[in-house]
Amino acid sequence: MVHRLTLTVATAALLAATAGPAPASAQELVFSSWGGAYQDAIRQAWLEPFMDATGIEVLEDTGPETAKVRAMVETSTVSWDVVTGGGATLMRGVGLDLFEPITPEMVDQSHLYEGARSAWGVPSEIFSTVFAFNTETFPASGAQPQTWADFWDVETFPGQRSVYDRPQTVLEAALLADGVALDDLYAVLSTSEGQDRAFAKLAELKPHVSVWWRSGAQPVQALASGEAVMALGWNGRFQAGLDNDLPLQMVWDGAIAQVGFFMIVKGAPNQDAAVQFLNYVAQPEAQSRFHQFIKYGPTTPQAWAFIPESEWALLPSSPQNIERSVFLDIEWWAENDSALMERYAAFLQN
């Protein structure tokens, strides 16, 4: 049943693709994301090919704040069909019943990475929180940092650090630096001793942190300006630095993989078109396209068949990187974020 329905959808998409020019009474789809290079990449990799393939006209909007989605849903003025967001956004929205459930009949997610699947959204890409260091400070001729333990080791690798001003991914990194194995991470972090341990480890590094960053561009800027010699940050931003010849190198050991999701807003006006679009995005071939525009990895292992191996080293979900990564546990964070955020903010005050 599941397979037949998926097949039907796939066949429909195929038929539409081969049926020549789009019908005059074109369907519409309103897609809202965060603008900038990210939305440019989505447009090129998925929106435009999807329009060509189906004849559905995609209208774009920007700024899908969950608070705005909530206001739309509560006032019955939903004008967006598909919105994008990270794991935290997804879980908060689910808590407030802002998104349509994504059943296996609507989108088959069985071929996606297990840590990326969701019953409320379709994973669109995988990015990672890694750390990068300045290769002029730590050139290949000498010792170079390789693990989170090295990120914490200010004796061997002296210099200022830059760290996220939120607990997400930072507490994980602290525990990994303290010797916790990837597989045990959330078991340890779930105990209050484990949380104390993470904060104690972070307290060691705190005197050496010059920039507690808030927006993704800051850690790269801090490395570029010399404000820090090592920074925790998102691979896509460090990649932009690399592309502009900044002297930096990313460390993938202990990378914390995170998932970007596409969600259907509750009561979205064009749900059929939205389901078609999410199906389109989840296909391995479409998934293999995104990295050409922005260095994020596909959400299905089947996509690697379409991606040249020379690209794998810098993509978060590649076979060589995914096995030394851990998926950020978004359900765990949904439960613990408020309390940990309070503690983290208080910790940074002293």
Add this chain to the structure above:
Amino acid sequence: MASTVAPSAGLRLAAWAPLLAVAPTVVLLVVFFAWPVGGLLVNSLFDGGFNTAAYIRLVEAPVYRVALGNTLMIAGLVTALSIVMAYPLAYLMASTSRTMAQLLLFVVLLPFWTSALVRTTAWIVLLQRNGVVNDLLLGTGLVDQPVAFVYNLSGVLIGMTHVLMPFVVLPLYAAFRGFDRTLAQAAEGLGARPPSVFLRIVAPLTAPGVVAGGLIVFMNAIGYYITPALMGGPGQLMIAQLISYNIQENLDWAMAAALAIVLLATTLALFWVFQRFFGVDRLFGSSGLGSGGGGPIGGRHGGGRWALVVAGLAVGVFLIAPILVVFPMSLGKSPFLAFPPDEYSFRWFINFFETRKWLRALGNSLEVAVMAVTAATVLGTLAAIGLSRLGGRLRSVLESVVILPLIVPVIVLAVALYYAFAPLGLIGTTYGLALGHTLLALPFVVITVRAALKGFDPNLELAARGLGAAWPTIFRRIMLPAIWPGMAAGAVFAFIVSFDDVVVALFITNIRSRTLPKLMFEGIAHQIDPTIVAIAALLILVSLLVLLLNLVLTRSGRR
């Protein structure tokens, strides 16, 4: 509206006129501000019975107390710094030639032609460890270690004072212009030394302007969160950051409502304490933002004057410093903003003109600003005139209502406005946004015009009426010239508020109606698009051209 009331309508209508003048503003604020914001706060707190959990956490988790303390301390420091720095600059503006004054006014308003993002980026480029200032200090051997200017308290103070100081400079400049220059000269002639001239003559006479400006700065500073987040460190966490986090990311609106109510209560309490013990009314009582004698003040004040001039110029340099960095930065080739850039190119300027979205957003911004400035100036002036004729308790209550939009964090207003506008079909329109900006800008106009009215002698109006002048004539010939500087300052502030707003635009506009600041903040979680620096450079150039044109025209007009 008051001005259209016929004089023949007699005493009964005249008694109602002040209320009629205040009415549009109050109705607007009640319908589109107090009602939606109050509704949002109450709903969030009473969601399923009275939600005490938020208050318990507020008391139990230390971070909230710390953030409240930070907020009040930073707002207080920024206000004090703004006032101290504004005095020499405003004095310089008032005592120099007309051309020079215009130039300085231009300098004061410069920060507003750049978005908050550009300003903070420029400051960071100047002040960071390897920044221009540290290079200078190290190069001249003044220090042997880079000074940590940013990502700490000094970063926040620099960034916020830079952008908020103009709110004191303008009213203070107006006060200085209305200042009877002979007073200071007489005092000096009688042997008063500069400190006592300042304390006994300058301070009391400029007090209304300073109080109006300081109030605006303090209230504004309390709600700031973008500048502290980017230029401060975690030690400078402010309450508005926590409110915005709870609304936008954590979606814990009960917590956000609790925080907003605590902030609101604290601010109002401070406002009332200040009014009671320091007598805002008494301060307001003396002459203020009037047109007064006009003309340059001062003359031969000797050494003290030179110190003031040097201090004034130093403040001018402070205002202009980050703007100067903007030009070379906008010509850099790398998307990682550096100063000086390694390679130069016009790519960001080309990007601005080739990508339609930027020009369109600029058009939207200007359209919204024109609507908001017009509405806020007209309504705010009427309300200020009305308020000045009301007495006692009613006036205090209405004044508090009018000031509310300054105190409530903008993010709360933005969300509340969505709920109010959605049923009216105003979401996604420039009209909706202009209405939102009018609400935000009204307090500025009311405060500055109220201050100006303090310097208006009511006997003039009585005399004119006794001579048989009709209200419209009285308004145009007598009142308008007196309050014109206050109106102008209010209109400028209204423009600034509208042109710089990100938060309301985020909720009210869509991709077609989005404004320049909203577009600038898009994708900011990922990157800063250097096109925004090019836009800032262009806006500064355009305003510079307008200034020069104005100078040339007035000069040739005078000949």
